[in-house]
Amino acid sequence: MFHRKTLYWLLFLTVFVHCKPNTENKEVVKEQKEVISQEEALAIGQDIAVASQQVLGKNLKQAIEKKGVLGAITFCNTAAIRLTDSMATAYKHSIKRLSDKPRNQMNQASRAEEKLIAAYSKDLAEGKSISPSAFKKENGGYRFYQPIVSNKLCLNCHGVVGQQVNEKTFAQIKALYPNDKATGYAANQIRGLWAIDIEN
Numbered sequence: 534m535f536h537r538k539t540l541y542w543l544l545f546l547t548v549f550v551h552c553k554p555n556t557e558n559k560e561v562v563k564e565q566k567e568v569i570s571q572e573e574a575l576a577i578g579q580d581i582a583v584a585s586q587q588v589l590g591k592n593l594k595q596a597i598e599k600k601g602v603l604g605a606i607t608f609c610n611t612a613a614i615r616l617t618d619s620m621a622t623a624y625k626h627s628i629k630r631l632s633d634k635p636r637n638q639m640n641q642a643s644r645a646e647e648k649l650i651a652a653y654s655k656d657l658a659e660g661k662s663i664s665p666s667a668f669k670k671e672n673g674g675y676r677f678y679q680p681i682v683s684n685k686l687c688l689n690c691h692g693v694v695g696q697q698v699n700e701k702t703f704a705q706i707k708a709l710y711p712n713d714k715a716t717g718y719a720a721n722q723i724r725g726l727w728a729i730d731i732e733n
């Protein structure tokens with residue numbers, strides 16, 4: 534059996550010998566090379582989502598330790614989008630958190646994204662493994678999504694009001710977000726999506 538590398542070399546040589554590119558299709562070859570594959574988009578997206586989640590998670594934990602849940606709401610209110618924006622600048626990709634039941638209306642998922650969340654939720658509830666998605670965009674590049682799963686810590690602010698979310702916390706949330714939809718969650722549910730645009 535051929536070693537995979539040998540096979541690639543042979544393929545390369547065959548292509549190279551048979552179609553010596555003229556300057557015109559050299560451009561085409563170059564263009565094709567720059568287009569990233571779905572696998573690459575998934576790998577890039579995952580790296581960014583994991584890093585962003587870590588930054589946000591670390592800051593949230595610190596805020597709760599320092600100021601308690603009530604004080605940490607202000608942190609989420611003022612710092613969450615700022616932090617994802619700064620990650621976006623660092624990675625040169627657009628990074629957002631979206632939800633079908635958003636707290637901040639700026640994080641509202643589209644109809645198609647709501648369907649994706651519903652599909653992820655169904656799989657998670659049925660105990661199936663869930664993995665990120667990357668969809669080709671019409672004008673090139675990919676839109677990457679990674680599900681955001683709730684844990685116990687999240688329930689302080691996203692759990693059931695009167696149970697994990699106490700009245701004081703809820704009052705503060707309502708004061709900042711009169712249209713809040715992001716309570717009533719249990720642990721291990723889909724709270725939303727990381728949405729990352731990956732350009733070619």
Ligand code: HEC
Pocket residue numbers: 593602603605606607609610611613614630631632634635636637638640681682683684686687688689690691715724725726
């Ligand atoms: C201290 C309270 C608090 C805790 C704890 C908390 N959140 Fe939030 N969460 C908020 C606030 C406030 C917002 C709105 C942020 C904004 O205005 O951008 C928010 C927004 C979000 C959003 C963006 C979508 C939306 O609803 O606007 C996601 C996703 C999210 N939280 C997931 C989580 C997850 C997952 C955890 C647990 C790891 C968690 N949150 C823990 C307060 C909290």
